[in-house]
Amino acid sequence: MGLRIDPLVGGSPMTETRADFEVVAAGDVDEAVRIFQRDGFVLLADALTPSQLALARQGADRIVQEQTDAIALEKANRGYARYSFGQQVQHPEWAQLIELKPVVDVVTAIWGSEDLTCSGAGGDYSLPGAKIQHLHADMGDCLNDPEGRTVIADLPTPFIVVNFPMVDFGRENGATRFIPCTQRNRQRPPSLEQEPEWMRQSIIRAPAGSALIRDVRTWHGGTANVSAETRVMTSVGYLAPWFRRPGDNEPVMPRELYETLSERARKWCRSLAIDASERT
């Protein structure tokens, strides 16, 4: 287990000394939930078996090739050389991520319920030359409270995304930086120009095969990829039992693939499945 990074206190870190983020062993659900609730994310070791990782890499490599063949670096959808996969849950390499026991044991414990919804699977990647990305949350306020009393930051975790590094993430290859304890923050993250150095250095060094379970409101951003390799991470998403967003889940998963899922996972993915009667 690594040393823990100190949380924000009054908007500044408790110490100038940076340390590695804690890594929780697969199966240590209580510890994973504790860190997730505190920091807004937790890194879980050995979430994928070697064969699951190999399959995930195969799928990721294929889609990266297809997308980079079709879309030039300058036209990438997240800035120069930075791409989002988009929805890929229709592929078995991503569908296998939906019900990984070490991960879903933590996700269901966070919500105290198995009645969640899978929003799909995707991820992102950056090629050599990608620049640092500004800090952001992956979810804006969508409550539209007419009285202005409640914003999304006031709620418990509505949406969890789990990221899976396909290569070892390090300082050279554009790993993501995460700012602990920002998941309930009503403020906007600082711009690149205003971002303090300690936030720039708050980089997750996660090995391939691990899983980063995160509240999507937690501030984060990609870093520059100054290595010679493509930095790929895949993902799967889950909505809280009490949270839905209209239009989130387009039916894309072929019935044949849907039917390979467990009964529990089929419930989570009901809205992602293409109905057999609608297929040509």
Ligand SMILES: [Fe+2]
């Ligand atoms: Fe993001």
